Amino acid sequence: MTARTYTVVGVALLGLTAVSYGVSYLPLGVFGLPVGLGIATVKVLLVALFFMHLVHAEPAERFAALVMVVMVAVLIGLAAADVLTRQPAVDPDIERAAEVIGD
């Protein structure tokens, strides 16, 4: 990996930071979060592939990185899915009982 590669990646990272900052002022609504995190993902990929040398690392190191991504995705994905799909708890038996009693 040449000094030039590191410089290009470094400039790209700073450029993406500026883009992320600017885009955050746009009225993207619900797309703001995925766009912001999407840009962050690209930046982390650049750091991992080039600064951390994953492009020419041995398969074992790449596998460790892949496992990390999968595990984090499972953790955050399922936890968010849990919270986002919650509804107020209504037990149909208790509801029916309340109707019969006349509450």
Place this chain on the structure above:
Amino acid sequence: MTMEATRSHDEHFESLERQVAATRLGMWIFLVSEVLLFAALFTLYATYRADWPRAFEEAVGHNPILIGTVNTAVLIVASFTVAMGLHHLQHGRSRTAVAFTVATVGLALLFLGIKGYEYSIHVTEGILPGGKGRFFETHAVSDGFAAFFTLYYVTTGLHGIHVTVGAAVLAALAIGIHRGRIHAERSHPLELGALYWHLVDCIWIFLWPLYYLLGTHR
């Protein structure tokens, strides 16, 4: 006679190259565990934000975006400098490597200084962890606002500890290069230290949009 010819590897490795590769893999596995540590805090962020979307937007908007952005740039440049330091070390230019590594330590300290200044702004404002502080007594904000700032203190605090440890490690490595213990034929200590440092940068790259950008802009 090069340094390489006099170095021997540990018995249970078939060669020095395999031993160095093993230490590098060991560092990667350690980095994975560090990511999962922060992932727990990011999970909390996701679940709290799902519960209090508006309060989080408002709280993010309350964070000083310029300070956070400057710190993001500082860490990116610091990743660049340590990568360049390793590059020069591996090409036999130890003096240049020391300069780049020391520059990285300097940027790390700059980051911590800016972070400390930012914390002082929050504390003066009366925003403390756990929803404590004058701000919460004088402003009618939801529990989500307090939850955001508690999580902010814990996550950036833990990250700050990692920056401090990284800076100390890199400083020790700079001394090691300067004294000739680390050089082109034995560069893996700096390589491992640099890997840890890049991780600290990666964590902040995700932290920055979540805590500074993705909210209401004043």
